[in-house]
Amino acid sequence: METFLPPTSYDYLTVHKVTGAELTEASDVVAAEEPLEIRLGFGAAGQREHRTLAITMRTPGHDMELAAGFLLTEGIIQRREQLAGIRYCPDVTKEEERENVVRAELAEHVDVSMPRLERHFYTSSSCGVCGKTSIDAVHxxxxxxxxxxxxxxxxxxxxELPARQRAAQALFEQTGGLHAAALFSPEGExxxxxxxxGRHNALDKVIGAALLQEWLPLHRTILLVSGRASFELVQKAAVAGIPVLAAxxxxxxxxxxxxxxxxxxxxxxVRQGRYNVYCGEWRLQARPE
Structure with missing residues (x-):
């Protein structure tokens, strides 16, 4: 598991702490939030097109994984070999765009749905990609x-999963302001x-990392998310082949x-020694003989 945290993942601020009626100045660490623009390159050699696909607010770090996971969970690609490469865009014009714009290049043979691209997938760190109104659309x-x-x-x-996830959250320990998504084996490793x-960004980073390492489909894994379980998180997990989602x-x-x-x-x-199972309880029973 990668533990390196880019220095841009957090910021140091001067704050005032209040204890009772006493006001004191102190230094604090907060999670960084910056926009990431994901651009897409596609088409045959000599006829390549480049378009902005999404703009999302995220914590800097693991940006290539975030882009790869987004492409997979939004149906732009289905397999690792459809992705020719991802890098920070070299031709940005503003200093603040440096390392905040990535370009994903699709393989020449990948057929791109223009109506899907034209949606422009504008997202935010709090709600993810909006506009899905039916489960049929995901199917x-x-x-x-x-x-x-x-x-x-x-x-x-x-x-046991929440404690194991929390113990590995290096950035949360510094800032207290981040969501996490974690993959475990059926034995809890x-x-x-x-x-x-963003909850959706954390999951896209996990799925993107798995995609780039060619682990998909993730049929032998459990996913734990630190917040609530929304429709979008269930959809993203299903696209990656994850059979067990705990929140x-x-x-x-x-x-x-x-x-x-x-x-x-x-x-x-899933906390304080209890949890509810809403469906698929058969996976939490003894293996049939």
Whole structure:
């Protein structure tokens, strides 16, 4: 697991702390939030087009993984070989754009849906990509079928995940202001963790890292997210082939419906030695003989 944190992932500020009626000056660390523009290059040699695909507010760091995960979970690509490369855009004109603009180049043979690109996918760190109004639309994007033969997970493993995730959150320990998404094995071993000010960005970074390492589909993993479980997080997990999603917070009604339709195991309120299982409880039972 990568632990290096870019210096731009956090900022030092002077704050005033209040204890009772006493006001004192102190130094504090806050999570950085900056815009990332994702540009897309596509087309045959000599006829390449470049367009802005998305602008999202994120915590700097793991930007290539974020872009790769976004391309996969939004249906632009389906496999690692469709991605020719990702790099920071070299032809930006403003200093503040340096390392805040990435360009993903698709392989020449990849067919790009122009109507999908024209949506321009403007996102924010708080709500992710908006506008999905039905689960049918996600199914239409060739979402992979989740395995029906496991993995089988001991119910006690789920209890242990939040503490293991928190222990690996180096940036959260400094700032207290970040979401995390973490992949675990069915036995509870931490495989991969990413942090970001946005829940959706943290998950896209995890999925992007797995895509770039050619781990997909993630059929033998558990995903833990630090906040609530929304429809978009369930959708992104399903696209990556993740069969078990656990959340520290509550799921939405549409998240439960989507997880049930996808055949996913969904757990919520995973904290303080308890949790609820909203669907797919069969994966938390003993392996059948």
């Amino acid at each position: 239409a994007a060739a979402c992979p079928v989740l395995p029906t033969n496991g993995p089988y997970v001991s119910p006690t493993v789920i209890h 931490l495989l991969l963790l990413r942090e970001d000010v 520290v917070g509550a799921p939405s009604s549409l998240a439960v419906q989507a997880a049930r339709d996808f055949g996913m195991t969904l757990c919520g309120f």
